[in-house]
Structure formats: structure tokens, C-alpha cells
Amino acid sequence: MIKKNMAEDNINIKLTEENYMVENENGEMVPNYDLTMISFNDGDILKGRVVKIEKAEVLVDIGFKSEGVIPVSELSIRNSIKPEEVLNIDDVIEIMVLQKEDQDGRCILSKRRAEVEQNFDRVEKIFENNETIEGEAIECVKGGLIVDIGLRGFLPASLIDVRKTRELISYIGEKCVCKIIEVDRNRNNVVLSRKAIIEDERREQRKEVMDSMEVGQIRKGVITSIADFGAFVDADGVDGLVHISELSWNHVKHPSEVVEVNQEVDVEILDIDREKQRLSLGLKQTQKDPWVEKIKNYSNKDVVNGKSHKN
Incomplete structure (x- = not known):
């Protein structure tokens, strides 16, 4: 001491x-x-x-x-x-x-x-009480940012945001509210996470939004990413998946044939997992079913010709 x-x-x-x-x-x-x-x-x-x-x-x-x-x-x-x-x-x-x-x-x-020695006392108390700390991003280093919290706090690039991180230099001068996730006084090391704060805020926001959601509702969303099995959607801040089978009434080989990242879409809520805060969504349900239109021209027991497209 x-x-x-x-x-x-x-x-x-x-x-x-x-x-x-x-x-x-x-x-x-x-x-x-x-x-x-x-x-x-x-x-x-x-x-x-x-x-x-x-x-x-x-x-x-x-x-x-x-x-x-x-x-x-x-x-x-x-x-x-x-x-x-x-x-x-x-x-x-x-x-x-x-x-x-x-x-x-x-x-x-x-x-x-x-200043560092005296600020360590304050930082350790904040860490022990699981409180947040605010500082200014002052420097880019390998793997992240240095944040001025009265001493040099390290904010890893992977813990800056929940989404893809911008160029690190763009954060310089910004005020960051972070959670302290590691303190090692002997090594003069303090590790921060801004992502943890954002996740906590989003978790509370998602809970409020999900409380107002019901199966069958139509919600606006944005395509955030695409995988072979479907498209991920941000629906009012809640993560959801449109399975490839729910993208279109027609056969789809890959979701990219129907949607693209950042595209705004209307989706129907098919299922809600409130514990995991996730949604199962449907895109085709917000569109007219072409088969309903086609069968209007036919009656029961009509005989029609057809062609097989897939064995």
C-alpha cells in the first residue's frame, strides 16, 4: 500500500x-x-x-x-x-x-x-459494487481502445458493441459508459466492456417489447444476416428467425433469393420464446398465397394436367 x-x-x-x-x-x-x-x-x-x-x-x-x-x-x-x-x-x-x-x-x-494509484481505489470499489464507469476513448491500441477512467482502462474491440464494430479510430473522443470486468492492480490492468452495458439495456428493452407481442401479430423488422437455413431479423429490437421454409410460397434454394441484409420487411410472429427472448417469424404469411388464387379457377373433382418438377 x-x-x-x-x-x-x-x-x-x-x-x-x-x-x-x-x-x-x-x-x-x-x-x-x-x-x-x-x-x-x-x-x-x-x-x-x-x-x-x-x-x-x-x-x-x-x-x-x-x-x-x-x-x-x-x-x-x-x-x-x-x-x-x-x-x-x-x-x-x-x-x-x-x-x-x-x-x-x-x-x-x-x-x-x-493519480493512477488513487484512482485504483475508486475503480476497485466500482468493480466490487458491480457499478458502471464512464470515460473517454483516448487511444487506439492493438486489439482495442484505451479509455481514460482516471487510469488507462483497456476496452477490447470485441467488447465495444453488440454489432459489428466501426473503425476503432472513429471512437476516439467519445464518452463510453462501461462495466469493469477485470481489475489487476499488480499488473496495472483494468479491462472494460461497453458491450455488457448495451446488452443489459437491450435485454430490458426486449422484455418490454416482448410483453406486448402475441402470436399472429404483424411486425416490421430489418434483415440483419442470412444463413443457409434462413434469415435473421431484428423486429423492434428482438431477434427473430425466418426459416427458409417460411420465406416464400414458392420453393427457395437459398434465402438470398428472397431477401438481403438491411432490407426492411413485414413479418408475422409464429412463435415466441420468452425465456430466450427469441421469435420464430414468417415472411410468406404477410403475402398472398398464390395457390389460393389459382384454385379459384377449379372445382372439386376437376381433372387437370400437371408436370412433375422433382422426384
């Missing part, structure tokens, strides 16, 4: 002519180091005041013998950030100590890691 040092008390202390020198045990006047320097170790989280902003680094007064240094790479979880975009002179910020003294005697700090 990271120890938080109460450096905020030190940065507000001002040296005066009366307190900057003190008498030691030998009666000698020496600098008041207790007043001017704080005690801390690598890994501590301190507070400090921004005193200088440069292109490659930021200098912070933490009450130590010299200013601490935040390299630009340790400013934010977002890559390619400019110091002036996130900090101003005299800002009081929290930082983590990476090295109390490097080979040049500088104290190396990280604003990014302090």
Missing part, C-alpha cells in the same frame, strides 16, 4: 528572519532543517506546488532541499500531452516519489502514477 506523506502542511510554511536559524544542542546557530525539509521515501505520495513549467519537465516545490522534477512522460496517462495543457504555475498537485535522488541529485516525481 502506498504511504501518503502529509507534505501539504510543509509547502505552506514560510521562512522568516526569526525562524530560519535555530540554536543546536551546542549552542550554535544552524539552519532550521526541520522547518525547511520534509521526510519521505520512494513510493510516497506528496503534495507540491508547481514553480516552473518547461517543455520536457515541470519543477515542483515539495519542501525538500531542491525542487522535485516531473518528466513530461510522468505528467498524464494520456500520451503526447504538453505540460501547459495540464498544469499552471502555483498549482498544488499530488505526486508520487519515483526517486528521492537520482544520479544528478534530483528528486524525480510522477503526477501520473499518483
Whole structure:
């Protein structure tokens, strides 16, 4: 566990002519180091005041013998950030100590890691309570997106949406409400799912719609995909299947002969599986049966000629 040092008390202390020198045990006047320097170790989280902003680094007064240094790479979880975009002179910020003294005697700090460490506490609580979290998609990486949730959350491409995912770059800048499905603090790893949120919402919407559905109703739908055995239809947000035998009154070798993806259709509800939230649908039932029209020209016991098309 990271120890938080109460450096905020030190940065507000001002040296005066009366307190900057003190008498030691030998009666000698020496600098008041207790007043001017704080005690801390690598890994501590301190507070400090921004005193200088440069292109490659930021200098912070933490009450130590010299200013601490935040390299630009340790400013934010977002890559390619400019110091002036996130900090101003005299800002009081929290930082983590990476090295109390490097080979040049500088104290190396990280604003990014302090924020990540503190946000992990919040993220773990959200995960434990099975709550949702919102963040902005900030970066495309192999296999998905990085989402800013106070730390770098990974949103796999397969968990972005219930439908086919758009080009990943098109999501950059969008706000995403996600469910946290994995947290590993030791590996600094948080995995998100936007798809889970959409599925939950669609499940509730489907239940409401299905409560209003009855066998025999005619509903509007859209063909979402085609298989050898039939066509899948989105009917008011509920998934349904039109079996190949229910596509047309005529013989159909393949569903693509009758329908195409994204085509709007009217379908009749043949059966409802409320547990699985699925429908069995018919397309031909919304059309006139050609055999009914043809037999109008005949009477019982009429003898007609015919030709066999299939043995």
C-alpha cells in the first residue's frame, strides 16, 4: 500500500528572519532543517506546488532541499500531452516519489502514477459494487481502445458493441459508459466492456417489447444476416428467425433469393420464446398465397394436367 506523506502542511510554511536559524544542542546557530525539509521515501505520495513549467519537465516545490522534477512522460496517462495543457504555475498537485535522488541529485516525481494509484481505489470499489464507469476513448491500441477512467482502462474491440464494430479510430473522443470486468492492480490492468452495458439495456428493452407481442401479430423488422437455413431479423429490437421454409410460397434454394441484409420487411410472429427472448417469424404469411388464387379457377373433382418438377 502506498504511504501518503502529509507534505501539504510543509509547502505552506514560510521562512522568516526569526525562524530560519535555530540554536543546536551546542549552542550554535544552524539552519532550521526541520522547518525547511520534509521526510519521505520512494513510493510516497506528496503534495507540491508547481514553480516552473518547461517543455520536457515541470519543477515542483515539495519542501525538500531542491525542487522535485516531473518528466513530461510522468505528467498524464494520456500520451503526447504538453505540460501547459495540464498544469499552471502555483498549482498544488499530488505526486508520487519515483526517486528521492537520482544520479544528478534530483528528486524525480510522477503526477501520473499518483493519480493512477488513487484512482485504483475508486475503480476497485466500482468493480466490487458491480457499478458502471464512464470515460473517454483516448487511444487506439492493438486489439482495442484505451479509455481514460482516471487510469488507462483497456476496452477490447470485441467488447465495444453488440454489432459489428466501426473503425476503432472513429471512437476516439467519445464518452463510453462501461462495466469493469477485470481489475489487476499488480499488473496495472483494468479491462472494460461497453458491450455488457448495451446488452443489459437491450435485454430490458426486449422484455418490454416482448410483453406486448402475441402470436399472429404483424411486425416490421430489418434483415440483419442470412444463413443457409434462413434469415435473421431484428423486429423492434428482438431477434427473430425466418426459416427458409417460411420465406416464400414458392420453393427457395437459398434465402438470398428472397431477401438481403438491411432490407426492411413485414413479418408475422409464429412463435415466441420468452425465456430466450427469441421469435420464430414468417415472411410468406404477410403475402398472398398464390395457390389460393389459382384454385379459384377449379372445382372439386376437376381433372387437370400437371408436370412433375422433382422426384
